[in-house]
Amino acid sequence: MSVISTDPRIFKSSRIETKPARELNTRWLQPVLLQLARIAAALLLPAALLVLWQVAVDKQWMPEQILPAPGLVWQTLLELWESGDLQTHLLISASRVGWSLLIGTTVGLLFGFGMGLSRTVKAYVAPTFDVVAQFPVLGWIPILIIFAGIDEALKISAITIAVVVPVAVNTLKGIANIPRNLFEVAKVYRFTGWQVVFRVVLPSAAPSLFNGLRQAVMQAWLTLVFVELLASSEGIGYLMVWGRQLAQLDLVMVGMLVIGLVGVVLDIALRLIEAHLQRWRHSAF
Amino acid sequence: MKRRTFAAAIGAAPLLALNPLRAFAADGKPTTIRISFPGAGTGGRPVQGGSFPGNSHLLRAIDEEFKEDGIKIEWKFFPGAGPALNESFANGLTDFAFGHGDLPLIVGRSTGLKHKILMSSSRGGNSYFVVPAASSAKALVDLKGKRLSTFKGTAQQLTLYRWLDKFGLTEKDFRIISLDADSTLAALSTGDIDGTVRAPFDLEARGVARRIAELKDDPYISTPGSVWVGEEFEKKYPAIVQRLVTRLIKVAYWSTQEANREKQFQLWSTSGTPYLDYKKDWETTADLRNRINPLLDEYYTTSIQRSIEETKKYKLIRREVNFDGWLEPKYLNNALKELKLEDYWPQQDAQGKIKVPGRKRT
Numbered sequence: 001m002s003v004i005s006t007d008p009r010i011f012k013s014s015r016i017e018t019k020p021a022r023e024l025n026t027r028w029l030q031p032v033l034l035q036l037a038r039i040a041a042a043l044l045l046p047a048a049l050l051v052l053w054q055v056a057v058d059k060q061w062m063p064e065q066i067l068p069a070p071g072l073v074w075q076t077l078l079e080l081w082e083s084g085d086l087q088t089h090l091l092i093s094a095s096r097v098g099w100s101l102l103i104g105t106t107v108g109l110l111f112g113f114g115m116g117l118s119r120t121v122k123a124y125v126a127p128t129f130d131v132v133a134q135f136p137v138l139g140w141i142p143i144l145i146i147f148a149g150i151d152e153a154l155k156i157s158a159i160t161i162a163v164v165v166p167v168a169v170n171t172l173k174g175i176a177n178i179p180r181n182l183f184e185v186a187k188v189y190r191f192t193g194w195q196v197v198f199r200v201v202l203p204s205a206a207p208s209l210f211n212g213l214r215q216a217v218m219q220a221w222l223t224l225v226f227v228e229l230l231a232s233s234e235g236i237g238y239l240m241v242w243g244r245q246l247a248q249l250d251l252v253m254v255g256m257l258v259i260g261l262v263g264v265v266l267d268i269a270l271r272l273i274e275a276h277l278q279r280w281r282h283s284a285f
Numbered sequence: 286m287k288r289r290t291f292a293a294a295i296g297a298a299p300l301l302a303l304n305p306l307r308a309f310a311a312d313g314k315p316t317t318i319r320i321s322f323p324g325a326g327t328g329g330r331p332v333q334g335g336s337f338p339g340n341s342h343l344l345r346a347i348d349e350e351f352k353e354d355g356i357k358i359e360w361k362f363f364p365g366a367g368p369a370l371n372e373s374f375a376n377g378l379t380d381f382a383f384g385h386g387d388l389p390l391i392v393g394r395s396t397g398l399k400h401k402i403l404m405s406s407s408r409g410g411n412s413y414f415v416v417p418a419a420s421s422a423k424a425l426v427d428l429k430g431k432r433l434s435t436f437k438g439t440a441q442q443l444t445l446y447r448w449l450d451k452f453g454l455t456e457k458d459f460r461i462i463s464l465d466a467d468s469t470l471a472a473l474s475t476g477d478i479d480g481t482v483r484a485p486f487d488l489e490a491r492g493v494a495r496r497i498a499e500l501k502d503d504p505y506i507s508t509p510g511s512v513w514v515g516e517e518f519e520k521k522y523p524a525i526v527q528r529l530v531t532r533l534i535k536v537a538y539w540s541t542q543e544a545n546r547e548k549q550f551q552l553w554s555t556s557g558t559p560y561l562d563y564k565k566d567w568e569t570t571a572d573l574r575n576r577i578n579p580l581l582d583e584y585y586t587t588s589i590q591r592s593i594e595e596t597k598k599y600k601l602i603r604r605e606v607n608f609d610g611w612l613e614p615k616y617l618n619n620a621l622k623e624l625k626l627e628d629y630w631p632q633q634d635a636q637g638k639i640k641v642p643g644r645k646r647t
Binding site: 064065146149150151191231233241245247248 | 334397432437438461462472477576
């Protein structure tokens with residue numbers, strides 16, 4: 001944090017001495033450098049962990065069969081990438097997550113909008129939904145195995161359940177938090193039902209909707225790894241189990257790294273989409 | 286997730302360094318001997334059937350041997366089978382393995398685990414390819430593209446691959462998922478898998494599954510199991526190792542007596558594997574010595590060597606494994622000599638044929 005806070009001061013002092021033409025330059029540079037400093041600060045902890053990891057390996061605090069060297073993990077990552085195995089597994093996992101997100105988000109939005117827009121639906125559905133939403137996904141697995149077997153259906157349905165709940169809950173919350181007076185204005189303008197949805201509800205509930213979506217993506221990945229540990233012959237989760245069975249813990253670590261990376265990428269992508277859709281909000285202020 | 290797991294691992298590191306379970310007393314005697322089986326009974330119960338090392342636990346022979354010395358025997362059973370045993374040994378929590386399968390044994394060795402092979406724990410027998418009762422498959426080839434299960438990382442994986450190889454198929458012709466014994470049973474009855482290798486008798490009696498092929502006494506389909514001791518333990522307590530090995534050979538001798546056939550099947554069935562499966566599977570073994578044989582003979586070494594080649598072929602290991610400093614037959618030979626059993630067991634050649642027949646029973 002100290003890195004970030006000292007930076008602006010440097011620029012302030014330099015701004016006084018420079019000519020107006022260069023002033024523009026530094027003004028443009030300032031947020032970039034700030035961003036860089038932020039990234040550097042964020043990387044400090046992982047770097048420290050990496051060093052600790054290497055030291056732990058060098059000093060043999062743990063047996064090499066249990067804690068592989070960072071270099072080996074990196075090498076395995078490269079090998080898996082070059083052989084194309086990593087992409088294959090990742091693609092399979094991604095398609096499982098993709099389908100589940102598609103189905104889960106649709107169902108979640110239906111639930112959320114249904115309960116948010118109609119008192120009747122809410123009266124009938126909400127109590128049941130609240131109870132069911134309390135079950136953790138892991139609790140669903142035994143019963144899902146009985147109904148869906150152990151194949152793709154199990155994986156997709158388990159991940160879908162993990163997706164539905166945050167999407168529905170956040171949609172409902174987003175709609176419930178729309179200020180009453182917006183609806184009153186809509187009434188004054190004699191908006192139709194569709195106009196209310198597209199011009200009032202969607203834009204105002206969007207932040208909460210995206211929040212739900214981001215949670216859903218995170219939950220989907222977590223659940224994915226768990227269901228792939230169960231009975232699988234492919235996917236990132238499977239790769240990790242396989243690595244453990246063959247005492248190749250570097251494979252497990254590669255799996256963890258990839259899952260972390262994909263999670264970060266998805267999160268950033270969703271943030272960007274959200275920011276893009278919400279430009280109107282910034283300009284309004 | 287990665288960071289948290291890693292932090293937990295780092296937190297655990299000092300605990301491992303000061304491991305209280307590495308309880309070695311100073312007077313040349315350990316306070317405990319940790320003996321591990323690469324498996325457990327149904328639902329994880331602490332019983333291992335099907336082998337003479339299993340009998341040594343069921344008959345409490347090893348416990349008795351060291352009772353007077355005040356040495357406690359700690360028995361460990363791993364539902365995670367051979368791979369879990371490797372992890373336990375890597376963490377310094379195991380002294381002896383009582384029957385490690387070929388694949389996890391070789392995988393462990395390839396990662397640098399240091400142990401000495403003392404004797405063979407089991408060998409031979411029949412192998413059956415089983416499908417759900419409702420399956421229309423008549424031969425392995427009918428299952429192409431379907432889902433088979435095996436417990437990956439254990440000896441079963443190589444056995445399945447050998448089955449496929451025998452019928453001109455490869456593991457790429459199927460979708461092979463990893464399931465443990467309990468889950469395989471459940472998956473067979475629900476039809477979630479289309480085939481697996483296991484004992485069929487009880488399942489057939491209950492109408493759950495049926496066999497579509499069987500290989501009787503094929504010396505190539507399975508590989509002998511191994512009993513080993515950790516190198517550190519062996520160096521420190523050679524006298525203890527000798528006593529344990531000698532006692533184990535006594536149990537092996539007991540297990541080969543025809544009079545004890547039924548008795549040990551009864552003992553084994555306490556693991557949850559049905560009595561019928563043992564009885565039928567061993568019916569073709571007229572002389573129990575053909576399967577209960579501790580020798581490190583030509584058949585043993587060539588079988589393990591063949592398995593090493595297979596693990597390389599299927600890319601299951603990344604570092605070379607060879608026999609240098611791996612076998613330690615002196616304890617076995619001493620025991621055989623002491624018990625006057627040198628010529629008791631048959632010696633098999635590289636192809637599994639009996640080269641030197643066992644002593645005539647009197």
